[in-house]
Amino acid sequence: DAGITQSPRYKITETGRQVTLMCHQTWSHSYMFWYRQDLGHGLRLIYYSAAADITDKGEVPDGYVVSRSKTENFPLTLESATRSQTSVYFCASRGTSGGIHGKTDTQYFGPGTRLTVL
Amino acid sequence: KQEVTQIPAALSVPEGENLVLNCSFTDSAIYNLQWFRQDPGKGLTSLLLIQSSQREQTSGRLNASLDKSSGRSTLYIAASQPGDSATYLCAVQTGANNLFFGTGTRLTVIP
Numbered sequence: 001d002a003g004i005t006q007s008p009r010y011k012i013t014e015t016g017r018q019v020t021l022m023c024h025q026t027w028s029h030s031y032m033f034w035y036r037q038d039l040g041h042g043l044r045l046i047y048y049s050a051a052a053d054i055t056d057k058g059e060v061p062d063g064y065v066v067s068r069s070k071t072e073n074f075p076l077t078l079e080s081a082t083r084s085q086t087s088v089y090f091c092a093s094r095g096t097s098g099g100i101h102g103k104t105d106t107q108y109f110g111p112g113t114r115l116t117v118l
Numbered sequence: 119k120q121e122v123t124q125i126p127a128a129l130s131v132p133e134g135e136n137l138v139l140n141c142s143f144t145d146s147a148i149y150n151l152q153w154f155r156q157d158p159g160k161g162l163t164s165l166l167l168i169q170s171s172q173r174e175q176t177s178g179r180l181n182a183s184l185d186k187s188s189g190r191s192t193l194y195i196a197a198s199q200p201g202d203s204a205t206y207l208c209a210v211q212t213g214a215n216n217l218f219f220g221t222g223t224r225l226t227v228i229p
Binding site: 111 | 122152154159160161162163164167207209214215216217219220221222
């Protein structure tokens with residue numbers, strides 16, 4: 001049972017380059033999320049997806065693009081990386097069992113990707 | 119906007135002590151409150167989830183309480199062990215997809 005995986009685990013890139021972070025889950029959860037974690041800010045939501053082909057912005061979406069063509073994958077792309085996007089990125093998923101439309105279910109997190117933009 | 123605060127930011131206790139971690143939030147209109155554990159360089163592991171209609175949840179040596187009206191939650195850890203050393207994060211869900219996190223309490227249990 002692989003659960004939720006992220007790749008790469010570590011990435012160093014340069015300002016202006018495009019970077020894609022991958023997220024894959026094996027539970028067929030409907031909801032998937034991308035967060036970034038920075039010192040002093042805690043985790044902040046970048047984008048989320050309620051199902052395949054349905055995505056929406058979170059708290060800090062600027063400079064990021066997401067897609068979800070398949071339920072199990074939710075890639076996050078930095079179109080032109082900036083130093084302020086140096087962070088640890090976490091992907092999460094949540095099922096729809098329990099509660100109203102699964103709103104009250106636990107989120108399960110991947111191991112994270114540490115991204116450094118030089 | 120929901121603000122979540124965790125106090126203290128760091129805590130060191132000797133092994134065997136019982137301890138309490140605190141979490142407060144500004145908007146009481148929440149779906150649920152979740153406590154997570156994060157080990158260095160790792161992802162988040164869910165410990166307990168309390169629905170908005172519940173007052174507490176227990177799992178082993180962990181007990182979490184929720185007082186929605188006052189915007190407070192506590193995580194009680196009984197008989198602490200060195201393996202409990204980690205950062206503990208509190209998060210509240212205020213909408214279908216809005217999970218707001220505190221900045222965490224870093225716990226060190228000294229053998």
